[in-house]
Amino acid sequence: MISFSLSDEQEALRELARQFAQNEIAPLAAEHDRDARHPAAIIEKAHSLGFMNMTIPESYGGGGLGTMETCLVAEEFAAACAGIGTAIMANTLALTPLLVASSTEQMERLVKPFCAEPNLATLCMTEPQAGSDIGSIRTTARRQGDHYVINGTKTLIDNGGVAQLHCLFASTELEKGARGISAFVVPADVPGVSAGKQEDKMGQRAINTSEVIFENVPVPVENRLGEEGQGFKIFLQALNRNKPWIAAASVGVARAALEAATNYAQERVQFGQPIASFQAIQFMLADMAIKIEGARLLTWQAAWLVDRELRNVYHTAIAKCRASDIAMEVTTDAVQIFGGYGYIKEYPVEKYMRDAKAFQIYVGTNEIQRHLIAQALLR
Ligand SMILES: Cc1cc2nc3c(=O)[nH]c(=O)nc-3n(C[C@H](O)[C@H](O)[C@H](O)COP(=O)(O)OP(=O)(O)OC[C@H]3O[C@@H](n4cnc5c(N)ncnc54)[C@H](O)[C@@H]3O)c2cc1C
Structure with a gap:
């Protein structure tokens, strides 16, 4: 069946998002753009109203909503300010690898406490020499017993300088290219993780887009998503x-x-x-x-x-x-x-x-x- 009408719940969500966008985002859009300022206060309000982590199941503290609902909200937010909108919505992208590949234990341990607060996550893939050609990333994850040691620099990472959690892609076998990439969840407060320079962007300036640097960062094996080599x-x-x-x-x-x-x-x-x-x-x-x-x-x-x-x-x-x-x-x-x-x-x-x-x-x-x-x- 094809239908072009939204359900009552979707209409209500869209209206709520429109009001939030017009009342909370639009009035501050110009100054956040001018100053390239991270919209921390708006993110807190968005979190309290359930506009973050929308596709994470409710049992883990998310919205339990679908992609269609994220589209309704994203359109309203971006119509008010694409930079602030993306800063709010970026968790949806960053947490998807966990939705795709994590175990129930990982969701309980890593996602549930994360969603309880207005925390931010990143999706860390791009590197200075590896953009479209993902298979050429050089960040490595070397296994040492019950943990991996991560080394490398990620660039152009949305919310990179302000996030609490990184969903990181690193190579566990460089010679295998894309088939050697593995996915990890790395809290931003682990020693060796640091934010590099914030990019001075043309547009979407309200979202912090930064380098994220990993220097001898120990990550337990339990924080790997899926098997080695499944990251791509x-x-x-x-x-x-x-x-x-x-x-x-x-x-x-x-x-x-x-x-x-x-x-x-x-x-x-x-x-x-x-x-x-x-x-x-x-x-x-x-x-x-x-x-x-x-x-x-x-x-x-x-x-x-x-x-x-x-x-x-x-x-x-x-x-x-x-x-x-x-x-x-x-x-x-x-x-x-x-x-x-x-x-x-x-x-x-x-x-x-x-x-x-x-x-x-x-x-x-x-x-x-x-x-x-x-x-x-x-x-
Ligand atoms: C605002 C912003 C936010 C971003 N946020 C993130 C983030 O949160 N996490 C993250 O990991 N990355 C992020 N990125 C990085 C983004 O994903 C890369 O910039 C993008 O994948 C392109 O890589 P590149 O910049 O290295 O360009 P390159 O890959 O060097 O490409 C340069 C040009 O060559 C073209 N090109 C390359 N290969 C081919 C091909 N095979 N065929 C035809 N044309 C080709 C490209 O389309 C482009 O026009 C962000 C980028 C921006 C601008």
């Missing part, structure tokens, strides 16, 4: 499950840009009439709306597949790629509709354009998504 598979599964809400956040930014451009077009008068009366502007607004509606449908379809644990690599890649591409296109058109004022920071649309760009890069660049889509077509 765990990582890809985690990414697939999270691409829908990244797509939804892209739709949120695009929606905010369209709303701003529509309002501005009706207010701004040139040649004695609102610029909205010119067909060139009307068609630009119409094309923006067409793109947003299409991207949201692809996003919800991908979320639907993930929630039913159906095959989803092709559709999650399409949703992530299309939604982030349209976010870039729509925000660029919004700047165009604002004319010169679109280019200055006093107006909101230049921020939307800067924020949108990141969605085309993280969780696998859109070139890597197209590679996945083509692979599925040519198989």
